[in-house]
Amino acid sequence: MTVNYRTIIVEDEALIRRNVSRKFSELGTRFEVIGEARNGQEALQLIEQTVPDLVVTDIQMPVMNGLELAKHLYFAYPQVKIVILSGHHEFEYARQAISYKVEDYLLKPISEDQIRGLLDAMELKLGNVVDSLTHVSAAVEEQRKPEDIAEAVKLYVKQHYMHEISLQDMAGQMHFSVDYLGKCFKKVTGETPLKYMTGLRISEAKRLLVAHQNLDIQSIGKAVGYADSHYFSRIFKNKTGVYPSEYRQQCTERKKALSLDHESHGDLS
Numbered sequence: 693m694t695v696n697y698r699t700i701i702v703e704d705e706a707l708i709r710r711n712v713s714r715k716f717s718e719l720g721t722r723f724e725v726i727g728e729a730r731n732g733q734e735a736l737q738l739i740e741q742t743v744p745d746l747v748v749t750d751i752q753m754p755v756m757n758g759l760e761l762a763k764h765l766y767f768a769y770p771q772v773k774i775v776i777l778s779g780h781h782e783f784e785y786a787r788q789a790i791s792y793k794v795e796d797y798l799l800k801p802i803s804e805d806q807i808r809g810l811l812d813a814m815e816l817k818l819g820n821v822v823d824s825l826t827h828v829s830a831a832v833e834e835q836r837k838p839e840d841i842a843e844a845v846k847l848y849v850k851q852h853y854m855h856e857i858s859l860q861d862m863a864g865q866m867h868f869s870v871d872y873l874g875k876c877f878k879k880v881t882g883e884t885p886l887k888y889m890t891g892l893r894i895s896e897a898k899r900l901l902v903a904h905q906n907l908d909i910q911s912i913g914k915a916v917g918y919a920d921s922h923y924f925s926r927i928f929k930n931k932t933g934v935y936p937s938e939y940r941q942q943c944t945e946r947k948k949a950l951s952l953d954h955e956s957h958g959d960l961s
Contacts, residue, residue: 696724697818698742702735702749702761703728703777708802712748712777715807722815732756732764739769740911743854745818748798750777762794768904769915771854773818775810777802841866841873842880849889853896854917859885893917894931897924901940909936 699716703709713725726742729735731753739747747765751758762774774793779800796813798806848862862885863870877885893916900912907915913924928936
């Protein structure tokens with residue numbers, strides 16, 4: 693199965709933005725440019741809607757610069773790879789981006805050789821997950837151990853839960869029938885692959901609800917694989933007993949109560 697890596701280009705200069713997008717399309721057959729943005733804020737809106745694999749961003753931009761975008765992605769979308777576009781005078785800014793796990797840099801003016809080298813490197817990095825799954829699949833073809841199959845499923849889900857995936861997708865990736873895959877996974881874990889994925893999604897949603905108060909419920913739902921916010925809310929309530937907004941409010945109130953409790957103990961001492 694051929695995997696195409698979804699890419700967003702973020703650059704305030706239209707000519708450079710179009711040029712980079714064009715070169716990505718021409719040189720990277722496995723890289724699909726699914727959107728362009730003029731600044732970090734526009735990019736975040738696109739990212740929340742599409743959850744890409746790769747974001748290529750300039751540093752100096754109006755409204756929200758590339759470092760702020762990289763910081764936001766580091767916390768909210770850690771699975772998204774980031775590449776920085778920088779000029780010679782921006783190198784110190786680029787150095788700061790290291791703390792946000794930026795994968796690579798493209799130094800302006802950008803040449804075809806630079807982009808070709810970047811695409812080769814990013815294809816290797818993004819392909820590591822697929823390669824790992826392939827190796828696991830090859831091993832289980834020989835050994836047929838349910839434990840190996842369960843680990844392969846967990847790996848696949850952890851790397852793809854933010855996208856819409858089905859049991860058929862997992863089975864096709866690992867060359868097993870849907871029934872066999874489901875039986876092996878349940879034998880080892882006691883639950884179905886889809887139940888495991890739902891649990892992972894809800895756990896990540898809980899973390900985002902508390903850690904990122906600025907993200908709305910719809911954005912959080914999309915970040916964990918639910919394009920329909922109403923469906924996300926129903927699933928969340930089914931698993932936790934409360935709606936996402938209620939969970940966030942409860943956590944906020946609990947945090948305030950703990951803070952007040954600590955303050956009162958401090959006054960007494």
